[in-house]
Amino acid sequence: MIEKIAEQLVNLTVKQVNELATILKKEYGIEPYNSVKLENTSKSKEEISKKEEKTVFNIILKSSGNSKLSVVKLVKEITGKGLRESKDLVDNIPSLIKDSVNKKEAEDLKNKFEGIGAIIEIE
Template sequence: MIDKLAEQLVNLTVKQVSELATILKKKYGIEPSTSMKVENPLSVKEKIDEKKEKSIFNIILKSSGNSKLSVVKLVKEITGKGLKESKDLVDNIPGVIKESVNKTEAENLKNKFEEIGAEVELK
């Protein structure tokens, strides 16, 4: 009987474990210890996703540094936007310069920005 109970407990879903913890707390005053904390399934998925290496990035301008004009020119070159739109992007920091860029291109663009003194983040 105990073996069957143990097997049933081991095979519970996260939702069922959460419900069991609630019942034990309300009916019997038993609270789970910190080692038995039930994690939100979404947070578990996020942790798994973080461990996977990203291959697509957004390039975010964090700072234009000392050479704002050079950064505007580079933004214009990369995005294909006009001078005014590029300047507006640089003026509204932090801002996304380019979205959904592969890892190699993102790193190359980040290096170009860093060479002219700008600060860029890849997300």
């Protein structure tokens, strides 16, 4: 008997499966597993994205623009590295200038670099 029911279920058309799902939901309060799972998954992702807002950022130099010397000086000031190391960072773009900074500091640094013509990416 169970085998016959299983065979009938496997041979249902898409329309029939939808009708069966509707009957099971209305008559017996049974939700199809996939729809319940998808609803919970989408809610969880929304809640997680709200809770896990990024708080630590990396400053990456993408371009030094026209004023390479000014960018080298600013990199030296921000990183505390020597002139040679700062120049190497500017010469080897893209370069990680500073890592693990908060949002405010990241925005401030980006504004400083953009003020002298450099292109910065915050990750």
